Amino acid sequence: MGKTFKFLSLILFSFAIIISAAGDADAKKKKKKKIPKSPSYVGAVKCNGSCHDSYYQAWVKSPHGNTYNLLKPGVREKAKKRVKLDPQKDYTSTPLCLRCHTTGYRQKGGFKPAGTMHKGKDRSTKIDPEEPNLEQVGCEMCHSVAGGSQFRVVMKNTKGDFKKAETEKYGQRWDYANVCTRCHTHKKTPFKPDVHDKYKFNFEERKLKVHDKDKYWNEDNEDQKLEKLKDRTKEVSVSEKTPLVIEDFAVKKGKLLFKGKSMPYNKKKKSFNYKK
Numbered sequence: 291m292g293k294t295f296k297f298l299s300l301i302l303f304s305f306a307i308i309i310s311a312a313g314d315a316d317a318k319k320k321k322k323k324k325i326p327k328s329p330s331y332v333g334a335v336k337c338n339g340s341c342h343d344s345y346y347q348a349w350v351k352s353p354h355g356n357t358y359n360l361l362k363p364g365v366r367e368k369a370k371k372r373v374k375l376d377p378q379k380d381y382t383s384t385p386l387c388l389r390c391h392t393t394g395y396r397q398k399g400g401f402k403p404a405g406t407m408h409k410g411k412d413r414s415t416k417i418d419p420e421e422p423n424l425e426q427v428g429c430e431m432c433h434s435v436a437g438g439s440q441f442r443v444v445m446k447n448t449k450g451d452f453k454k455a456e457t458e459k460y461g462q463r464w465d466y467a468n469v470c471t472r473c474h475t476h477k478k479t480p481f482k483p484d485v486h487d488k489y490k491f492n493f494e495e496r497k498l499k500v501h502d503k504d505k506y507w508n509e510d511n512e513d514q515k516l517e518k519l520k521d522r523t524k525e526v527s528v529s530e531k532t533p534l535v536i537e538d539f540a541v542k543k544g545k546l547l548f549k550g551k552s553m554p555y556n557k558k559k560k561s562f563n564y565k566k
């Protein structure tokens with residue numbers, strides 16, 4: 291009798307431990323995440339996560355989800371010849387090209403080409419052909435100033451119920467027409483409107499091709515439709531009123547260097563630079 295009792299209480303005790311541990315795990319999940327100290331790039335796969343699947347799927351199929359591949363030999367030969375680039379050359383490690391064809395190159399958390407070594411270790415970005423990420427022009431090249439690590443946490447903590455200003459202070463940008471000129475018509479792009487008419491840039495026309503997301507809603511992701519989208523369109527953010535400055539850069543001794551004054555985010559002062 292005594293033995294059975296001991297046995298039973300042991301079982302009950304174990305259950306109590308298991309249940310309280312599960313409770314702890316739940317509490318941890320619900321706890322708000324801490325916002326990182328400084329912004330860094332996280333990659334499109336993280337923006338997809340459990341939040342923006344349809345946007346991600348649409349982006350993979352869009353021109354921006356394939357920009358890295360244009361740097362490979364034999365791709366778009368005619369276009370390359372027209373601007374005196376070598377169509378047989380591999381440009382996937384060429385600093386100038388990486389600035390506009392990948393995400394966050396030479397910035398914290400950003401893309402690192404093959405052969406990037408640090409303290410004897412290979413730090414180059416792993417590329418999964420099935421799942422485009424940092425190696426293409428990702429979400430953060432249009433939606434962020436210096437990467438989305440901080441405002442992503444705000445979005446998650448508020449479950450999408452945030453005001454533009456709340457994410458803007460962490461580097462989400464809303465100056466869409468302006469942000470395109472980080473690459474399109476930028477003075478450092480080889481593909482300028484004077485080379486070919488197709489490089490002319492009309493924002494209103496082009497923006498329609500950026501997010502063809504409506505095709506990609508399904509049973510699994512329909513709960514990700516943005517409930518606060520309409521409320522946000524009524525709000526006018528700072529960067530919509532005064533667009534951020536656009537980066538200028540040059541390649542010196544094989545390294546891409548940004549010109550300090552042209553940076554939209556000042557890392558030291560943690561402040562933003564707007565156009566005058």
Ligand code: HEC
Nearest residue numbers: 360366369381386387390473474476478479480481488489
């Ligand atoms: C300042 C940004 C910028 C830089 C630097 C840049 N590109 Fe691009 N590239 C673009 C943009 C923007 C487009 C799309 C232009 C358009 O369709 O209007 C583009 C398009 C292309 C295309 C497709 C052109 C076509 O008509 O099919 C190729 C190929 C390409 N880039 C290769 C390169 C290579 C190689 C380098 C480096 C030598 C490079 N790019 C450097 C911004 C840039």
Ligand code: HEC
Nearest residue numbers: 334337342345346349354427428429432466497500519522
């Ligand atoms: C080439 C630039 C560009 C890229 C890359 C891009 N977006 Fe966008 N995104 C836009 C523009 C422009 C709008 C505004 C669309 C409009 O006004 O029709 C937008 C709107 C959105 C919105 C609605 C925001 C709101 O509250 O109004 C979400 C969400 C979004 N994008 C997510 C993503 C995700 C996730 C990715 C990456 C998988 C991504 N975007 C990649 C340019 C871009």
Ligand code: HEC
Nearest residue numbers: 353357390391427431432466469470472473496497499500
């Ligand atoms: C970080 C650089 C970068 C930024 C920022 C960027 N683009 Fe692009 N965009 C490219 C490159 C590179 C291509 C070339 C893709 C190709 O030819 O396949 C391209 C191609 C496109 C195309 C396809 C052109 C075509 O007809 O095939 C559209 C549309 C476009 N961009 C719209 C936009 C809009 C709108 C914005 C701003 C909201 C924007 N882009 C911001 C780099 C950029």
